[in-house]
Amino acid sequence: xxxxxxxxxxxxxxxxxxxxxxxxxxxxxxxxxxxxxxxxxxxxxxxxxxxxxxxxxxxxxxxxxxxxxxxxxxxxxxxxxxxxxxxxxxxxxxxxxxxxxxxxxxxxxxxxxxxxxxxxxxxx
Numbered sequence: 001x002x003x004x005x006x007x008x009x010x011x012x013x014x015x016x017x018x019x020x021x022x023x024x025x026x027x028x029x030x031x032x033x034x035x036x037x038x039x040x041x042x043x044x045x046x047x048x049x050x051x052x053x054x055x056x057x058x059x060x061x062x063x064x065x066x067x068x069x070x071x072x073x074x075x076x077x078x079x080x081x082x083x084x085x086x087x088x089x090x091x092x093x094x095x096x097x098x099x100x101x102x103x104x105x106x107x108x109x110x111x112x113x114x115x116x117x118x119x120x121x122x123x124x
């Protein structure tokens with residue numbers, strides 16, 4: 001059974017940076033597309049970024065493009081989300097998800113595996 005565990009969330013000031021980590025166990029990372037999603041209070045969960053099996057495919061939501069970077073550390077079975085120049089509107093619970101199907105990750109919220117989430121709070 002594939003399990004995902006997020007870490008790295010916290011409280012930062014506007015303009016600050018955080019690096020979120022998604023540790024994947026129970027399966028080989030290169031078998032899955034991994035995405036990051038976020039859900040702010042009172043809002044629907046939304047796509048943030050995704051990275052393909054070989055890292056040749058990367059997709060970043062327009063709302064965070066230029067500020068967020070996604071990359072993989074295959075030996076460590078980890079996908080990271082580097083976030084810089086954070087804004088209060090980035091405040092949310094951030095989730096990572098994995099699926100074998102690229103389209104499922106980039107166009108739906110029906111990924112096969114989800115982590116429990118990590119809170120990111122950006123204070124002004």
